[in-house]
Amino acid sequence: MMRPKALLALLLSTLLLATGCGSGSDSSDGGPVRLLVFGAPEELAAYRTLIGAYEKARPGSRVQLIEASDRKDLLARLSTSVAGGAPPDLFLMNYRFYGQFAAKGVIEPLDERIAASQELDPADYYPVAMDAFTWDGKQLCLPQNVSSLAVYYNRTLFTKYGVPEPKAGWTWNDMVQTATMMTRAANGAVIKGTESEGAALRPAVHGLGVEPSIIRLAPFVWSAGGEIVDDPAKPTRLTLEGPAAREALKNLVDLRQAYGVTPTDEEVEAEDDESRFANGRLAMLMTSRRATTNFRTVTGFEWDVAPLPVYGKSVGVLHSDAYCMPTGAKNKAAAWRFLEFAIAEEGQRIIAATGRTVPSHVEVANSPAFLDPTQPPRNAKVFLDAIPTVRALPTVSTWPEIEDVSYGILENAMFRGDRLDDVIRQLDADTRPIFARGEHG
Numbered sequence: 001m002m003r004p005k006a007l008l009a010l011l012l013s014t015l016l017l018a019t020g021c022g023s024g025s026d027s028s029d030g031g032p033v034r035l036l037v038f039g040a041p042e043e044l045a046a047y048r049t050l051i052g053a054y055e056k057a058r059p060g061s062r063v064q065l066i067e068a069s070d071r072k073d074l075l076a077r078l079s080t081s082v083a084g085g086a087p088p089d090l091f092l093m094n095y096r097f098y099g100q101f102a103a104k105g106v107i108e109p110l111d112e113r114i115a116a117s118q119e120l121d122p123a124d125y126y127p128v129a130m131d132a133f134t135w136d137g138k139q140l141c142l143p144q145n146v147s148s149l150a151v152y153y154n155r156t157l158f159t160k161y162g163v164p165e166p167k168a169g170w171t172w173n174d175m176v177q178t179a180t181m182m183t184r185a186a187n188g189a190v191i192k193g194t195e196s197e198g199a200a201l202r203p204a205v206h207g208l209g210v211e212p213s214i215i216r217l218a219p220f221v222w223s224a225g226g227e228i229v230d231d232p233a234k235p236t237r238l239t240l241e242g243p244a245a246r247e248a249l250k251n252l253v254d255l256r257q258a259y260g261v262t263p264t265d266e267e268v269e270a271e272d273d274e275s276r277f278a279n280g281r282l283a284m285l286m287t288s289r290r291a292t293t294n295f296r297t298v299t300g301f302e303w304d305v306a307p308l309p310v311y312g313k314s315v316g317v318l319h320s321d322a323y324c325m326p327t328g329a330k331n332k333a334a335a336w337r338f339l340e341f342a343i344a345e346e347g348q349r350i351i352a353a354t355g356r357t358v359p360s361h362v363e364v365a366n367s368p369a370f371l372d373p374t375q376p377p378r379n380a381k382v383f384l385d386a387i388p389t390v391r392a393l394p395t396v397s398t399w400p401e402i403e404d405v406s407y408g409i410l411e412n413a414m415f416r417g418d419r420l421d422d423v424i425r426q427l428d429a430d431t432r433p434i435f436a437r438g439e440h441g
Contacts, residue, residue: 032062033335036091038074042293046354047092053350054341063338071097075400078326082106087326089335093141094321095132095392096215096399101324102135103397103439108325109138113336119344129320129360132392135441141322142343145357146365147289148316148386149219149308151175152377156301157182157205157283166284166306168385172220172251175284175309179207179261182283193260207261209273210286212252212410214403215317215393220248222391224311234440235394237432238406240424248311249413249420256414265415277303288319289383292355296376305377307386316390320360358383398438402431 037047044067051063066088068074075097081087082101093101101107114120120142122130129143151166158165163181166174183191186204210216218228226244229235240249256262263276274291276282278298285291286308295303308316323339325332341347348361349369359365371380393399406427413423 031331032064033090033331033338034064034066034088035338036066036068036074036078036088038068038070039290040294042297043290043356046293046351046356049354050342050347050351054338054347057341057346058337061334061337075100082326082328085328086330087328089329089331090323090325090339092144092321092323095143095318095395096403098133098141098322098324099135099395099397099399099439099441101326102140102441106327107135107140108327108329108332109140110142110325111139113340114139114142117340119340124345124362125360126362126365126387128318128387128390128392129322132318132320132395133322133324135395141324142339143320143322143360144343144348144351145289145319145321146360146387146390147319147358147383148390149216149286149288149319150305150382150386151284151286151308152277152291152295152303152305153284154277154280154282154301155304157280161188165304166309168307168382170306170309172309172311175208176251176255176259176261179255179284180259182207183261191260193258203260203263204281206263206267206276206282208255208284208286209262209277209282210252210255211273212407212414214406214410216286217248217252217410218393219308219315219317219391220252220311221245222315222317223308223313224248225313229394232391232394235396235438236435238402238427240427244311246420246424249424252410253413253417253420253423257417262414265411289358290319290356292377296355303376304379305382306379307382314386314389316386318390318392320392358387395441396435396438397440398434401434405430405434 047065051065054063055061068077078091114122126146129146133139133141133143153166155165161182161184163178166178180192181190182205183203184205185191185201191201191203214228221228221244224244224247226242227239228245230237230239239245273282273285274294277285278295280301323342325335329335345361345364348359348364351357352359352364352369359370364370365384409423409426412418
């Protein structure tokens with residue numbers, strides 16, 4: 001007897017074939033599925049591995065990887081191609097940035113295809129990631145990962161200097177103390193504060209790398225009991241003037257201004273934090289799972305990950321990317337077949353093995369494909385332990401502008417030491433009009 005899910009899938013499949021689900025645009029034009037992504041070379045190699053596996057499993061199928069240089073390039077390419085009527089068949093995008101396209105109605109809802117699929121069951125995926133790509137009650141995109149921030153650390157350096165490794169439950173003050181002990185001169189001496197910036201004694205190793213951004217600040221505001229916006233569902237302004245948010249912001253700025261444990265602006269311009277960590281000149285780095293593919297190429301030292309420090313309760317910030325299909329795609333049927341493969345269990349195991357993702361598929365996330373003890377990080381379970389605590393940032397169409405504007409202000413605060421009251425006032429004044437132009441799902 002046919003199971004209800006299989007029967008429903010069969011009926012919907014028949015309906016989709018009969019209706020064309022988008023008329024002629026659902027039929028393949030014979031060309032390859034064009035997938036637009038961006039990432040570091042190691043990340044792009046992971047997607048090539050996935051595409052290779054798909055083409056081998058589905059003889060005759062072809063997928064062309066379109067590589068954007070960075071996030072801004074991807075957004076620009078997508079906007080231009082959509083406006084010109086020739087978008088890619090699929091694109092991979094973080095939930096923080098897809099709202100501007102969702103609000104314009106240029107992303108194809110996937111609910112009918114999901115319901116008709118014999119490969120996908122929404123119950124198999126982490127709800128926090130699925131919900132992040134729901135707009136106006138419709139599932140617009142399907143998430144490949146459900147990452148959070150973690151603290152990557154150089155175990156070899158910690159052993160060298162006899163400093164205890166970070167562990168679950170550590171506090172913000174613990175992290176500051178650890179970063180201070182790991183900020184060292186070339187002769188191994190501990191460098192405390194910023195007094196030595198103009199002297200011969202300069203850090204050869206900095207204790208911590210963290211970018212001054214809303215997405216790095218948010219989990220600590222939440223952990224301290226505060227909020228970053230007035231209404232997470234329909235925000236109209238930032239609320240960093242609250243006592244918890246203000247404390248978290250001050251402490252972020254103090255990493256540079258009071259303790260000198262993070263690199264200076266000039267040092268970051270010369271060598272970004274991820275490169276500095278990979279080159280052994282940064283003891284700890286706060287970033288997401290995507291850095292793993294790069295760090296697995298490191299051979300000069302051993303590294304691992306630790307959970308974020310806490311103020312009060314443990315709270316993480318969601319990092320999730322999803323495959324989205326433009327409404328104007330010319331190759332929808334073929335695009336869906338690849339998307340279905342990439343998101344289903346087999347595809348998620350393949351991409352997880354490259355180190356790129358914390359799989360959104362619950363079973364794969366808890367399998368050796370992700371928790372492989374022979375591959376760093378040894379403590380990969382840190383990412384899974386964080387999932388019940390992660391919160392998504394607001395999904396508003398103008399959020400990319402809000403992040404860009406606030407980044408410049410926060411950057412000046414951290415590196416230039418702008419007055420905290422002025423920083424909070426400027427953040428509110430400069431982002432409030434952007435919120436006002438935003439649309440919500």
